[in-house]
Amino acid sequence: MKKIHIIGLGLLGGSFGLAAAKKFPDILISGSDADEKNLQDAINLGIIQEAKDAPDADTDIVILATPADTLNDLLLKTLDQVGENTLVFDVGSTKAKLCALVAEHPKRKQYLAAHPIAGTEYSGPKAAFGDLLDRKVMIICELEQTDLGLKEKAYELFDALNLKLRFMDPEEHDRHLAFVSHLSHISSFMLGKTVLQKMEDEKNIFDMAGSGFASTVRLAKSSPAMWAPILTENKDNILTALDGYISNLSAFREKIAASDGSGLSDEMTEVNKIRDILDLEK
Template structure:
């Protein structure tokens, strides 16, 4: 492996570039971003060796790190342009649609569907972190459909990133992500909006917001350009998750209105069980 090309040099693409360049300084890393400003910043930050819109024909790996609504067309275009020995993978957080649409492509074996469970509420090249992926999970979908020799390059890169590999069906991936990731972002965005609607005085928000509010609303600082396409693309699963969440909120509201102390306590004790799962994961 000698050449890597990255399309999309924001948080994920930029962080990938930083860690790979540190671990394998011998690699030639080229890249492109639709934003001229982001491309300029990526060059200044040393993320890429050279800026170019298309990868060289002999590029070993092409990484797609753009919003999910652009990925299918970009993947098809990239597979059409690159050679038979080039591996292409994307960092998109929805997988069912892209795997379905690319399934009959003549070069399907050149594609690996992956999703790094890593990120922050920040965006753009300046938000990139060299340790963003360290110790995090990389979900791989339809592994068996990718050429075994090309897959080896991906595993080498994931090892350099120090990621734990997990394997999932694309539909299963999107369903679970709707609940544990996408719903969290919806909730955070709407909590922020609710507070802003009620509390017009910014000073009151600043003075009265504790660490609990700050941590809960942190995701509301995320990029709408990234998250709106995710919400739309995974809407079937997300709407199911939102309906369940709204039902739980309504039931909890009713218990507060009825001054049902015991019912509220039981609900929160049930919710406390999530702590055991999260603590178990920390201890792994």
């Protein structure tokens, strides 16, 4: 691994840069960002060593880490630019549109559809840290479409960063992410909105909000610039998830309105099963 180029130097792109530099001391990492301050911060923080608008012809891997609504055009542009021995992968939260977009591209074999299940509620180069990806799941879609030799470059990087690989169909990926990730962010943002509307005194929110509220609303601190595009790109799956969520909320509300303590207890007990699922990895 000699050269990596990162387009988009925020939390994910920046963390890839920091982690790769640590694991491959001789690597040359270049990059670009639409925000000039982000670009300068990335240089100052050691995320990249050199600012470049386009990757060198002999770059091993190009990582696309920009907002979801920019990835379509950026992927096509990047594939047109890169040399024949360069692998391009993105880290976006939606995969079906991208895979369909490049299905007939002459350089399709140089693209790997990837999504690391990693992140925090913070954004920008200053939020990046080298251990963000450690032991996290990396979902890969349509692996068979990527050139064998170029896949080896990806495996070398992913193994060095201690990522756990999982393989999914792109449509399946987008459908599942709508429920387990995208819906969670919507819930958090709207809980935050509801509290802000009804508790105008900020001191009361601070004094009365326990750890349960803080953990539930944590995602509402996430970057709107990143999440608004994700929600529109995966619109159909998210609307299905929202319809189910709203239906469940309405039914739960009816139990509360009817003072149906037994029904509430039974439903929450049933949902407690999620604890066993989430404890599997511990």
